[in-house]
Amino acid sequence: MITLKSFLKESFPTIYHISVTGKCNASCEGCLNGLIYGERRAFASSWEEDPEKTFQAINWLLDQTNGNPVFIAFYGGEPLLVFEKVQDIFYRIKNYYPQKNLKFFLYTNGNLLRKAVEKDPEFFSQLELLIISIDGTKVQHERVRKGTSLDQIEASLEFLKSHCPTKVLMWSTLREEMSFRDCLEEFFNLYQRGLVDFFFWHLIEKDCPIRDFSGFREGYLKDLTYLFERFVAELFKGKILPVLPLAELFFFLLKDIRRGQTGCGVEKMRSFDVLAGKILPCVDMGEELILADFRKDEIKNLDLSKLQDKLLSLVSYKDWLGCNTCEAEFFCGGRCPVLIKTSPERAMQYCVLIKDLVSLAQTFLPEVKKALKAHNLSEENLYYPYGYLNLLTDVIP
Template structure:
């Protein structure tokens, strides 16, 4: 199965918290509520009936994402819900996915995944070789059947999380994972102890090496870290809205009880209960939100057309969707500049890169966007 683009305007992602339980204690994990309960199926079925049939006008495709914890600890319930959804919504285009640490896959789970290979995509979390992976993920490397994933879902990206104690290994980890048959998508860990004086220079050098790899390997499509929507920076580009993610729009999440949230990062400690009026307020703000206006300090930001704040993590950790982590803002700006530099070289020899979108309008705006990014950098606005 090919890579699933959950950011497409006609695709709705519905995230289901399969279970809060997890068998690992990864050092950078933002999920702190790791208790044992798993999905209440009857309630979720009712919610899904409404969400898909009555509250999804304009969507042509659905992605059902089982979240955790470690989702496969609730395998029997996942299996039951997948079969129900397939029967209930057989007329719709629905893909299933989950992110797993890969350590609890029994032979039964593997067989089921293979039987559903063309509709269910398991995304593996793998940070690099044994030494790098085990630094943060509890000596779990040797428990993962890596070949099972690389052989059966070679086009699907894997989740490669980069933390302060592995930042210097980002490029080498990428190359290692690429060489053993994966499509790695490096992402920076959030809400951890980043030190800009120490880690930013290292990150810049690692980005340069990664971008050079993509330039010199034209058949390898850049991962999400550097494959950025540069066309949005064209002064002539017009967009409906610049929300950086689909939370509350084309992304909806349900906790194990079937309570509705804009995305999984808003799901709070289950012991505190569900505040429906508060979530209604959050949904209302997100619906009205344009240009990240939930954060006044971002109004004049040079990268407002693209950013990667996480409203849910901001809300859960600082009580305010607009209280962005200023450290991540710096990382975002250097990432954007590196992406522009990489694509300026790629666009100079388009025919070498089969994955490039050569649609004239997108090419036009992307080139304009790159020029504008360089102008911002020359004005010290990046």
């Protein structure tokens, strides 16, 4: 097997997430920020920083990069609550680094999208990707993402698509009380209407295991099988259903590629988070490890090469988790240190689910090969742009 880094070479991106605010206009069940940082009112104010500090941190990071592409993400909270701050950082970076290969994307719950597009359609036109959280059809979505309106989100997407060429990724966060099939039906609805271009899902991080794991696993596998069947059926029509994880997984199997890192690549210094002028390896891990703080003066002497041991310690769990002998490790890369921190028991349940996913893909692989051959499609058609964009997401489940 070759690693993804060996395959991508100079096109392997570095990713910076800018947490522009801790504020949010929704109260989603299982909010990761709430899990890591506690009640929102206890931490949100500490995330509100002058964009100057954020710009200084990004400026320093960009000075360390080589010629590989850099993806810069605006993250929160809800970034569109402070859209002026997002605009300020975006245009300053664009103007200051015209020679850099920079691509931007933004995460949002979508409720404030129309107002932001009306204010600055050019900003959205220049995004590489808009990632929008939608967790199913109306009843399910609004039950788990309280404070949001799916009707309003869909109307905002219609407005966006009528004014900008922006590509949109629908991202679903699956909780054990939810239906994955319901998420898929909303994706198929929006995709057929031309309102979203890609689909990704992951399972939520929580501080406890799934109670009825056997029941959840049975239902999840049934819905996964339905998705695989839809994916293969479209492939036999010469079309690639833009479900990023499936496209990437089939490509890895066909080309004998292993990820060679966790989903975000935090331990390989391929991903950094910027929060209120601080640089962290992972904001979702909390602030136990701050790599640099631009509210202080000792930044000039910081050497990225000396951080490797600290970052590798974040994924030391791979030894006891058994990643080195796992048949699904080539795809998941060892899952994510956040879940190990919050609930090792849940992480081990997810290990079972990702093995199920890989096993299911192997079952459908002969049909995928036949479909590609029937339409004279190369294996790379699965990866560009589909599997490649999975670098901007996560590894599921």
